[in-house]
Amino acid sequence: MNGFDWGGFALVTITSVIAIVILMVVTAAFGFRRARHNVVDVSWGVGFVLVALVAAAFGDGDEWRRWLLAGLVAVWGLRLAIHMERRSRGHGEDPRYEKLLDDAGGNRTLTAIRKIYITQGIALWFVSLPVQVAAVTRGPFGVLTVLGVIVWTVGVVFESVGDAQMSAFKADPANRGTIMDRGLWGWTRHPNYFGDACVWWGIFLVAAQTWPGVLTILSPLAMTYFLVFATGARLLEQHMAERPGYRDYQHRTSYFVPLPPRG
Template structure:
């Protein structure tokens, strides 16, 4: 059991995540592909999970449970992104190409600070994990069991959505079409929906711990990013450019986010 204060744990995690992002920036600079930041943004959460598992002073069973959840989810998403991004490593994704144009001629310097902000965001979003792993209460509560069940549903749903989309893209007969099968029949972004649900599960889990309400920051920030910033807006803009009228018809039929509501 560790005896570190929460502030020391935050500092150690911040140094680790920002250090990893500095190394990733060097790689991205060499290959001229900033998209690799997405992979390591996901992998940084397991790094934080391992730090807390080893150093946080909380109840061991609780630490193993929440850190295990964090590590599994981060490794799954990071590995999924790795398969997608590394398959076209010589071709930078559209949103990063656009940033490179907008930030010229000092794009690489600005990307360095962008990568560092990603590392900082890892630690900010890990607020539930810090709260939970400081809890020394030697029993699990109903909130923690409920959080785990919600997490299991969320990670399974996100993985299923990712597999369905990957299978659709691999089918040569579907080239140029919009994926509207499986979970994608009910939501234009089921993967994002279940990702947000996963962050909600961490919040529910944290409610059993002192200052657990602080953990609401994570699902709130993730929801804002998905709906307004880097998630849905960028994805839909790219889909409209590549699929045009077919994607517009899909937008008219299917809910943007909530998978159980289908239009028409």
């Protein structure tokens, strides 16, 4: 394909895989030592930053595109990692992972390695393919690049503002036992997950400015699937479903895409 270096891509993706494997091994060791596998949520954002830096450093495509994507991923990934570390500090295991391990049965250690660390490592590599491919392509700075940065910005705003609003809500003792339905949470039940999806659709659009990047569309689709149906919103909804007031909140508030609240 014109403008695409298969040898350069092989170098970038193999180096990315090595970085991801090392990160997940260290994360798993830490998680087993602390008996808390939600440490992988911190490594999730860090892993994307590592891949973006590897792609920028080893790729031979347009320098401006490599470092633009590295910057976008770094802002998103480091903010997410810091937020997840603060949110989990002083708490036990995430109920989503506890349920996953309970439902799986069998050897919990092997299940955790397979269904948490290996699965997230593979997902991290696959979702980051637009960054890897863009690092070895050449082409113009065009409309899709600008649109991608705009969509990425919308995503970061939704995710960071939504997280900040939820943190402030939980910090107020007066809100104990109630459901957060203010701010962005009045428009979508998952503004942080919606923001995550926008971030990766934006990154895909930047990569899609050149033809090979278009072929990585399955990566943002996979991320959206994870966020909506797999380990994100669906599991959280199952956990929250029996809380007082949550079913009413579900009735009046959009599930994922922000929409005006229903009366």
